[in-house]
Amino acid sequence: MTPTLGVCYYPEHWPEEQWADDARRMKEAGLTWVRIGEFAWSRMEAHPGKLTFAWLDRAIDTLGAAGLKVVLGTPTATPPRWMLERHPDMLAVDAQGRPRKFGSRRHYCFSHEGYREECRRIAQLLGERYGKNPHVQAWQIDNEYACHDTTVSYSDAALRGFRNWLAQKYQSPDALNRAWGNVFWSMEYADFSEIDLPNLTVTEPNPAHVLDFRRFSSDQVAAFNKVQTDALRPLTDRPLIHNYMGRETSFDHFKVGADLDIASWDSYPIGFLSDRLDASDEDKCRYLRQGDPDNQAFHHDLYRAVGRGRWWVMEQQPGPVNWAPWNPAPLPGMARLWAWEAFAHGAEAVCYFRWRQAPFAQEQHHAGLLRPDSEAAPALSEAIEVARELIDLEQVSPTNAPAALIFDYEASWVFETQPQGADFTYFGLVLDAYRALRRAGVSIDIVPPDAPLEDYSLILAPGLAIMSDALKSRLAASGAITIVGPRSGAKTPEGSIPVPLPPDLPGLDATVSLVESLPPRVSEPFDGDGAFIRWSEHLEGGADALVVTRAGRPALVGSGTLRYLAGWPDAEGWNRIIALAATDAGLKTTLLPDGLRLRDTASHRFAFNYAPEPVTWQGQTIPPAGVHWWPLDQIPK
Ligand code: GAL
8 A cells, every 4th residue: 555645725715816826736745635625614505505516616626637636524513603593402512501602613412403414415415516526535524523522412402312312222211220220319210201411410420321321422423424424325435534533532433433434533743742641741841842652653553443444644733733732843854753653553644734824713823734825834845755755665554463452432431430530541541551562662453342352462451341241251262461451341331330340350360359549649569660550459369460569469460361450550560561461472572762662564664753862773873753664574683
């Protein structure tokens, strides 16, 4: 596969006379793709039913004539103002019961049937007009589901939908009462129509109620997306894509992805480090202009799984963004490094966001490949460099990684509902496990719980709150060194504590007898390197202790290939646990220099230097923001 580059473009933001020159410059820069249209509903249909596609026809023709391939977005993330006159109750409602008003974007509730029908209508109109257009080579549905915290809505539409969803799931109020444990605090219902949404309660609502509402809300995103894929499928055979976000767990991306052909995500490494990651202040300074060394790779691996092997970066940060608390510029070279890291993880395309910085409206401080005056911004020359390099290194084919990390969106909802420790997050736990594998130089596949596991030597399943018996047996039988825990198998599907107590793994004599959460600055040191932070479990049973705490309690126990980890390790603890497991799994690992990361493809080993200083590794000095690759048969020993 030869990966390609692209860019996001908004013809409706610029005078039409400028389009042809923009298209020419994109092509000259070596770009293949141009994504357009995803926010342009008010220009496609300025008044209800009054469709004006002529400008879009001309934009697509101009871009296509220059030799670019168009990704056409459905504009459903930005319903125009008139839509509210037609559907006054279509707005999402926040947990305080307040409507989330018009004036920015994503102002809709996923459950609103009337708005869904409008989305079906516009998707069908676009499909009829452009489904066979030779320049439209891919489609993007909507834009960043969940962005701005929009998955969960407490609207009347959501209430109606939730009651139906519960009635279908439980069939009778008695069954629901039993499953949720509603005898507690006299919360029992006599009819589904009595059940409300779990907001505005006096104190915390029943976690089982919240968990089902989270499942329902996730299903609504998948149903909303499917309305549009169903409308487009008969009209086009081009791939359908959605651009997901980083660190977004509010809906099950695997379910949404099942109705799409390619997964893509929007990668803003510097914005995320400042805004979304629990990085230390020290790391936030060290990686200020590079972004976190593992966060991009984590999402590349996750979305490769969501796309069943096919994935893109639909939006790549080119320079300072506008939306993080602070918005520094990338180190020279990062716009190139980020693209190469994506390609090394199997991305088919990387599209920079955006072509030209807009001098107006919300994102006027967000850099593009061009400045507002159309001069080149710093990232343009890096994009050109990547495009040239791709010509020389045509094939970048992904290969199966030796290690798998199991990822489950539902687990995130379980721990958000009852964290039991203020800083316990599923995403944070899984990312820490991932970081440890990366520091050891291991290439990783992130996989859903139902993925085949036979081809891996090492499997990690941290925080997998709800584990089916089938998964437990598959893990026990996989033959791979498998580390389960902490908090894996800790809940029933209803969100209760199972009996027999967790983890209840076949062939492993270990039972979690007590759990405790630890505040910041408190840790549970191991005997030797490492410690538990945030979360620590007490174990009973005869399984061999492979690592013990200084207090003499088992921290990691194992029997055969199956291990249980009884807490959240700090970085040193993870390094030790991964080194032990890798040795047993027959994997060669090394602790990489700080900031250096590796990734193997079918033909090459790539090295990326995220450190602000040069790094020398295996005889090769890589400058800050540098990328180096070796053919696999020439890797220094
Ligand atoms: C993304 C979004 C884009 C733009 C960009 C700015 O979240 O999809 O439309 O807002 O962020 O960084």
